[in-house]
Amino acid sequence: MIRQSAFTENAYMLKGGLHCHTTRSDGKGTPEAVIALHEENGYDFLALTDHRIYNFKNYLPSSRLTIIPGMEMDWNIAPKHPIHCFHIVFLGREKPNNPYEQDQRFEGGIEISGQEELQPYLDQAHADGQLTFYCHPQWSSTFVREFECLQGNFAMELWNSGSVRGFNIDTNNGFLWDELLMQGKRVYGVAVDDGHSMEDHCHGWVRVRAENNVDSILAALKEGSFYASSGPEIYDFYIDDDGFGHVECSPCREIRFVCATRAMRRLFDESGSMTSGMMPTAVNEFFPYLRAEVTDAQGHTAWTNPIFLHDEK
Ligand SMILES: [Zn+2]
Ligand SMILES: [Zn+2]
Structure with a gap:
């Protein structure tokens, strides 16, 4: 028997959000309100991945949510930017095992020619101990041939609530995922909200077989010990x-x-x-x-x- 590693033990699986935005960048909800909303919806952990600004902080100390450190980065693909772009979510460990600082800002929107020029930025992120995943390929107007050579992303987005609710796209990127998997690549699939408005939050999540702490959750993500959902269990x-x-x-x-x-x-x-x-x-x-x-x-x-x-x- 071969059991997918998410299901090896018959234990409770943590519910988590890996990609959302707040008023720290262009989101509508304050970090406090976004954290509270996820807690009301049964989440165990959440990454506040505002654009180009790193976060470690739990803005709602009364919350039991585990905050996964992270942010979202972006690059524009010349010459058709910004409708042709790469977005990558970074997730990392807590201090002192993470070189980034609270509210550290990074330069975004750098113009590059394609995935070969993105790879050095990913390599640096991985050298800095970050887990990275590939965001909303349909919203970014990227076909598989434009991101299939990227090395080191642990996952790609299969569902993105913001894209789904706004444009009915990135609803099921399974066929793009299969193109990577058919090439023998070990890439996992995540469902995320990418919530900007408060209504976008809490429609896509991962269920992770881990203990409720940052290191255990990151290790389980890296090992593929999770599944993605927009509803069913x-x-x-x-x-x-x-x-x-x-x-x-x-x-x-x-x-x-x-x-x-x-x-x-x-x-x-x-x-x-x-x-x-x-x-x-x-x-x-x-x-x-x-x-x-x-x-x-x-x-x-x-x-x-x-x-x-x-x-x-
Ligand atoms: Zn994005
Ligand atoms: Zn986003």
Whole structure:
């Protein structure tokens, strides 16, 4: 049996937000209000990733939320900027294990020609101990060929609530993700809010198998011990000894087992009450990986991370 690492133990999975904005940059809500809203919505941790300004601080000391240090950075791709750009969220450890300072500002909007010129900035971030993920590819007008050579991002965004609510884009970037996965890249998938207005918050999150502290959460993210959701819950995902994929989840209408850019099996239940599914075809040597998506009766989706079936290329 191969079980995706998020589900190795039958323990509570932390609910977390990895990308949001406040009045520290162009968000509408104060940091206090944004933290309070996430706490009301059952979150355990949150990163305040305002543009180009680093944060470590819990602005609402009465909150039990763990604050993950971080920010969002951006680069413009010449000559079609700013509708053609790269945005990257940085997540890091607490002081003293992080070289950045509270409210440290970074130069944004630097014009570059493409991903080759972005890589040195990512390399520096990683040397500084940051975990990075690739943001809203559709909003950034970037096709896979424009970000597929980036090294070291632990994840990419599959769902971005701000883009979804504003423009009905970045609703399910699974097909872009599959292009990376088909190349043998170990990249995980996150759902985020990128909330700017207060209404944008708390629609996309990750569920992480970790202890509720910064280092444990970052380690679990790096290992892929989490899943992404805009609604449903996933309780288990594994391939049994005979090669059949299994998912257990909250009541849903559809389960898709995905390998390559097509669903290898789509299970559908009009009533929306399906809580488990099995892929009737066993995986074989031609499967580079297997992942699953579940969609509930309201159309909200959750994504497991892949079970990788071959070594990384
Ligand atoms: Zn962005
Ligand atoms: Zn953002």
